[in-house]
Amino acid sequence: xxxxxxxxxxxxxxxxxxxxxxxxxxxxxxxxxxxxxxxxxxxxxxxxxxxxxxxxxxxxxxxxxxxxxxxxxxxxxxxxxxxxxxxxxxxxxxxxxxxxxxxxxxxxxxxxxxxx
Amino acid sequence: xxxxxxxxxxxxxxxxxxxxxxxxxxxxxxxxxxxxxxxxxxxxxxxxxxxxxxxxxxxxxxxxxxxxxxxxxxxxxxxxxxxxxxxxxxxxxxxxxxxxxxxxxxxxxxx
Numbered sequence: 753x754x755x756x757x758x759x760x761x762x763x764x765x766x767x768x769x770x771x772x773x774x775x776x777x778x779x780x781x782x783x784x785x786x787x788x789x790x791x792x793x794x795x796x797x798x799x800x801x802x803x804x805x806x807x808x809x810x811x812x813x814x815x816x817x818x819x820x821x822x823x824x825x826x827x828x829x830x831x832x833x834x835x836x837x838x839x840x841x842x843x844x845x846x847x848x849x850x851x852x853x854x855x856x857x858x859x860x861x862x863x864x865x866x867x868x
Numbered sequence: 869x870x871x872x873x874x875x876x877x878x879x880x881x882x883x884x885x886x887x888x889x890x891x892x893x894x895x896x897x898x899x900x901x902x903x904x905x906x907x908x909x910x911x912x913x914x915x916x917x918x919x920x921x922x923x924x925x926x927x928x929x930x931x932x933x934x935x936x937x938x939x940x941x942x943x944x945x946x947x948x949x950x951x952x953x954x955x956x957x958x959x960x961x962x963x964x965x966x967x968x969x970x971x972x973x974x975x976x977x978x979x
Contacts, residue, residue, distance in 0.1 A: 794972065797968070845911070845912075861911045
């Protein structure tokens with residue numbers, strides 16, 4: 753059984769460019785989360801998808817950030833016009849269900865994003 | 869404001885001893901509390917979940933306590949081994965669908 757897969761594992765880009773990060777959740781997991789982890793900091797919630805419900809986007813830090821998920825499969829996080837403060841590790845997690853939060857979250861190993 | 873506090877100083881402990889980590893929180897009323905392990909360059913890995921009406925949960929050499937009056941959870945690793953060296957994250961549920969994470973506490977087990 754494959755775990756959560758994220759790609760690319762590392763991304764270096766110039767300030768002002770757009771980047772797209774990909775997450776393949778565990779098959780059958782209806783809930784999918786994106787987090788940002790800055791160096792030495794905790795995980796910062798970005799967005800949550802649950803099945804076909806409208807996503808909870810309340811953690812997205814600016815309108816340069818957006819995310820999509822196709823059904824209960826792949827999700828992409830897009831950052832437009834990247835800034836140096838966007839440099840961080842972006843982590844994706846999936847769980848059987850997000851409702852009630854009595855399920856563990858299964859994390860990928862993240863995409864390390866560096867903005868030059 | 870809401871806070872989750874874990875010790876920012878690394879815990880250095882001799883192999884075989886019990887490591888105890890603390891997670892204190894303010895202005896949360898979590899129904900569940902979870903602990904995760906994170907190794908450098910890797911994503912967090914789930915270890916244990918404890919409900920608000922449970923006082924203690926055990927899994928192999930791990931033990932978690934949850935005191936909703938003190939607003940505190942303790943995480944214990946008994947008979948610690950060098951392979952237990954990692955950062956341990958406390959996470960609380962809030963709202964219907966979110967986990968809020970602490971910054972983590974590093975453990976170094978000295979052989």
